[in-house]
Amino acid sequence: MNSKKYITKGDGLPNWENPISHAVVANNMCFVSGQLSVNSEGKYVCETALKEGELAFKNFFSVIENAGFKKEDIVFIDIAFDNLENLPEINQLYSSLFLVDKRPARTIYEVQKLPFGAKIKIAGTAVKDL
Amino acid sequence: MNSKKYITKGDGLPNWENPISHAVVANNMCFVSGQLSVNSEGKYVCETALKEGELAFKNFFSVIENAGFKKEDIVFIDIAFDNLENLPEINQLYSSLFLVDKRPARTIYEVQKLPFGAKIKIAGTAVKDL
Amino acid sequence: MNSKKYITKGDGLPNWENPISHAVVANNMCFVSGQLSVNSEGKYVCETALKEGELAFKNFFSVIENAGFKKEDIVFIDIAFDNLENLPEINQLYSSLFLVDKRPARTIYEVQKLPFGAKIKIAGTAVKDL
Secondary structure, X not given: OOOOEEEOOOOOOOXXXXXXXXXXXXXXXXXXXXXXXXXXXXXXXXXXXXXXHHHHHHHHHHHHHHOOOOHHHEEEEEEEEOOHHHHHHHHHHHHHHOOOOOOOEEEEEEOOEOHHHOOEEEEEEEEOOO | OOOOEEEOOOOOOOOOOOOOEOXXXXXXXXXXXXXXOEOOOOOEOOOOHHHHHHHHHHHHHHHHHHOOOOHHHEEXXXXXXXXXXXXXXXXXXXXXXXXXXXXXXXXEEEOOEOHHHOOEXXXXXXXXXX | OOOOXXXXXXXXXXXXXXXXXXXXXXXXXXXXXXXXXXXXXXXXXXXXXXXXXXXXXXXXXXXXXXXXXXXXXXXXXXXXXXXXXXHHHHHHHHHHHOOOOOOOEEEEEEOOEOHHHOOEEEEEEEEOOO
């Protein structure tokens, strides 16, 4: 028996052609694919790092919600930048997204290139309390 | 009591000198080390991105199997490219590996360099349903 | 009810200004933020890759311990290098940190840039046996 849940389409989710799920739910965990600044048609929206971050996080939260998880369930966030000089504004955005005493663990780094030449990519994990 | 399982040697697993396990099983989860285009003697096989991807996935699946997990248990895949221009052919390979409605979540990015100068590295997580 | 544990301050933990937790504990899992060569005041300590690795691992282990986990619980380690040529000395350090038959799974890669211009970043996951 396979009771996993594969999140591919749903309210506010980018409709894209990639051979992946936006997220997979296994037991009480949710594994979220790297989210980008992509609109509901799956088209990349090239913008400032801050605005790309806002859209990527919006998509990330939509995925989580469609998977039946809440923002408070997010335990880990992996952010790849195309330029780490954009960290201060992403940190400011980040501070507004999570409660001070309930912030996810995080890892950040600058890569050579992201899909579409995007400025930021956000992947992560959510866990429901048993 | 530590009941974790450390996968180091086994059928079809690259025999290498790195101070790591190919995978660690904890409870119903399997954490898989970054797999490369490496043969059974642990030697890097420099090839086209597609062929490197095929061998890296073959190793990935061997690890999963040796750990007592199935392909359907894979929930998340992390692919690092040395050149994202190879994404279309990797996506084609990828499509052939997973059922349309049971695709893992995924994150992809281009890094500066991979071990051996490899073209692709595949890490990931598998979870058995409770 | 949210029973997650957010590790932000504690014995030997770098005191930093980032809007993140050093680790989040959910059920029997611990998700650890990317640790760097940073001292207890949160200042980056620029050193050889080996010494940066030692301090980053010291911080990593402090986080794990403050979260109520042990070194033996670590199942996966993600190491980003600013230069993969430093791998041999990090492997030597690594060999001294983990028992031969209980080594975590691992993924390594060279990125374009790390926060502070650091030479190594170590993130990971620990799981307690149920």
